[in-house]
Amino acid sequence: MSMGLLRLLRGKKASAPVARERLQILLAHERGMRGQPDLLGVLREEILAVVSKHVMLDPTKVVVRLERGDEVSTLEVDIEVPNDIDRKRVAVA
Amino acid sequence: MSMGLLRLLRGKKASAPVARERLQILLAHERGMRGQPDLLGVLREEILAVVSKHVMLDPTKVVVRLERGDEVSTLEVDIEVPNDIDRKRVAVA
Numbered sequence: 209m210s211m212g213l214l215r216l217l218r219g220k221k222a223s224a225p226v227a228r229e230r231l232q233i234l235l236a237h238e239r240g241m242r243g244q245p246d247l248l249g250v251l252r253e254e255i256l257a258v259v260s261k262h263v264m265l266d267p268t269k270v271v272v273r274l275e276r277g278d279e280v281s282t283l284e285v286d287i288e289v290p291n292d293i294d295r296k297r298v299a300v301a
Numbered sequence: 302m303s304m305g306l307l308r309l310l311r312g313k314k315a316s317a318p319v320a321r322e323r324l325q326i327l328l329a330h331e332r333g334m335r336g337q338p339d340l341l342g343v344l345r346e347e348i349l350a351v352v353s354k355h356v357m358l359d360p361t362k363v364v365v366r367l368e369r370g371d372e373v374s375t376l377e378v379d380i381e382v383p384n385d386i387d388r389k390r391v392a393v394a
Contacts, residue, residue, distance in 0.1 A: 229336035232329045243322035243382065250355055258347040262340060289336065
């Protein structure tokens with residue numbers, strides 16, 4: 209992974225103090241000549257399913273963006289994890 | 302997700318022509334005051350298991366980096382998908 213990409217993330221000082229818990233997931237698929245055209249579309253649901261086993265997901269706080277390019281497709285998932293008050297609201301919904 | 306992060310990835314012109322198929326996965330977990338300390342350690346194996354259902358993984362071509370910070374932890378998985386010649390070699394191994 210390019211250093212720039214990682215420096216961007218690591219350098220990102222958490223908004224101090226970090227009140228909210230947040231999970232960002234980014235996938236990039238360079239397909240080459242014979243890669244699967246919709247690998248990220250397939251992985252999207254399964255990765256969300258894995259995450260939801262460990263993190264309470266509030267659908268209104270999950271942003272998913274899937275961009276299909278000729279050679280590079282990207283899947284971006286941005287999850288704000290509900291705090292205790294939200295958790296009760298989500299549990300009731 | 303910050304535009305910079307995405308521009309970096311999307312702007313990344315695939316090495317022309319892209320002979321190899323490649324999947325990059327990046328997770329960033331901002332924990333906040335009460336997030337799970339080792340969420341990425343837990344997600345790592347399960348995400349690799351999901352990917353391996355759809356992509357032939359050659360262990361020698363999978364790079365995993367997990368960095369635990371106080372507030373932000375990052376998990377980086379860089380997978381080069383074997384081409385047909387490699388696939389036979391991996392299948393035999």
